[in-house]
Amino acid sequence: MRTTISVENGDTLAAVRGLLRQLLEAEVVDALLVPMETPSGTITPALVADPDLLNAANPLAPVMGLNAAHVAGQVSVREPRGRIGVVLRPCELRALVELVKLKQASLDDVVTIGVDCLGTYDVPVYNAMRAGPGQAALDVAALLATAQSGELAPQEGYTFRDACQMCEKPHVAEADIVLELFGADLAAGIPVSLSDEVAEKMGMDGVEAERNQVIEKEPGLKRAEVLEKVVAARTQVRDARFAEMRQRLDREGVEGVFAACVRCHNCMTVCPICYCKTCLFKSPIFDHEPMQYMNWAQRKGAYRLPADTTLFHLTRLNHMVLSCVGCGMCTSSCPAELPVGQVFRAIGQQVQETFDYVPGRSVEEPLPMVTFHEDEWMEMGEG
């Protein structure tokens, strides 16, 4: 069912907190995994069991310090545990779907709460904005106001994360509860769609739905309309970046693009898909014997150190790119500011198309590498 949550005094965040509070108080879930504002103003996910603490919840803060699908997996993957609600961005929801298929998360007794995303800043940018000259520069209300027209833009003088600039999936495709920001006047109300099961548990009966129907119909249409515009604009940016990156890869090769890599493994650590407890690249396999380096140096004339940087990226591409949801945390975390996400998305698009696979689309769709058809690619191997 769909309804609109009214916003008092233009305080959209308070209305969101109210909805979250209702989820805990109506005992729809026992705890909520939600972005929280620490006393110092930093945003971090927390598993919140006490409804009173939800006055620090802030799912609207335009900052992304991690892809929370990873922690959503940690708190959900095994029983016993209580019922959990997870408040996630679209790219986090997509990553969660992949993690479920990789058996690193579970959706049993989990209520997913998706929030349309208007764009996020990197943590240092967000901190700079909060500490802006005189009055803090961060103006979340202004950002929320862009949802109505779909003319998404960062605040003047700042830029969104690289991945957000080319994100063509900023909307929640599927969740038990969806906060439909696009097309809405968020200073007046937040259109929300809920699964019937959750609506019933929350005591949102048909009467209320009917009452809201008048206001509800229009935003529904408006959302689709505004989304179309947003997606078109973002797709254009994405395609331009992909084209540029493909040219660069043709010209310099992947080893050229990643030439400054020091193999710190940040991209792997923050990647929501890279779940291996002990990555091959953190194992002693890559602690080569000194004589081995000498052999390589003598064979090639010189040998780049640290070794195996290109191998690391190519291997990671092979291991995870089919599930890459484009959250771009890899780019955000790279100390050398390498365009990791652009490379992975540009190459990932081709590989995903080969297998007709869309990461994050459905938990029903098997991962391409764990399934097969006997009668596919019959020419392969025949030579």
Next chain:
Amino acid sequence: MTDSFEPKIVAFLCNWCTYTGADLAGTSRIQYPPNVRIIRLMCSSSVDPTYVLKPLLDGADGVLIGGCHPGDCHYQSGNYKARRRIIALKEILKNAGFDEDRVWLRWISASEGGRFAETVTQMTEAMKEKGPNPMRREWAV
């Protein structure tokens, strides 16, 4: 390339079919070029992409993966999974600026000693045609 160029090919062969096929080529005294270095694995599906990438980046001129014919896998479906993995690998190599035709996947059964020898001959010729893997001299990898 000059005739003196002898390509180096790293081959990952499954224990049950292709390795046994290679063995048959040997015991049948079928001649094939000595350019191939064989590594035996239990199944073509145990070839992690890293195994293929490491020799390529260090300058091997080609990598051959040999498995059982579709339907004949000792482990029922290993070769079907290997097929998907190699397809993904080649797609990634192509898009990352490498020559994906340096990676060959071939189904060769235990009784196909002749086919193994032919494959190695063909691949050696093809890699000669291509010339040395540029990674052979590329230190900044």
